[in-house]
Amino acid sequence: MPSKAELAEFLRREFPQTKITIESVDADGASVRHTVGEAELRPGGTVSGPVMMATADVALYVAILGQIGIVPLTVTTNLTINFLRKPAADADILGTCKLIKLGRSLAIGEVHLYSEGHPEPVAHAVGTYSIPPDARKKT
Numbered sequence: 001m002p003s004k005a006e007l008a009e010f011l012r013r014e015f016p017q018t019k020i021t022i023e024s025v026d027a028d029g030a031s032v033r034h035t036v037g038e039a040e041l042r043p044g045g046t047v048s049g050p051v052m053m054a055t056a057d058v059a060l061y062v063a064i065l066g067q068i069g070i071v072p073l074t075v076t077t078n079l080t081i082n083f084l085r086k087p088a089a090d091a092d093i094l095g096t097c098k099l100i101k102l103g104r105s106l107a108i109g110e111v112h113l114y115s116e117g118h119p120e121p122v123a124h125a126v127g128t129y130s131i132p133p134d135a136r137k138k139t
Helices: 004-014 049-068
Strands: 020-025 029-034 075-083 093-102 106-115 121-130
Touching (some): 004 020, 004 049
Antiparallel strands (some): 075 121, 093 106
């Protein structure tokens, strides 16, 4: 399976616009960080919903690729998020993904999002990814 460094290089190369970095990846899932600055805030001094959704999506993507290898055409088919509380405007968003099911053609995982330094989650997401045919046979 790809290393954290290989996955990080893939994200840097294929998604140069992202501010999300990989904190860890292992057999159970992955953790990522989205750096929060003024551009990520919306009126009212809270992190925007799209930032949190992107963080959840990338956490799930990294967790899956960490298990099946770097298969770029593994794509999101569903992502549902529940916003639980206002995230801190002065803290990065941390996303922790746990894979629930990793099949031949579909992967399902859940992601808890946190404001760094705060114990309670600010959002909870569940997502499904489609894995291209034969992707699992190559790894």
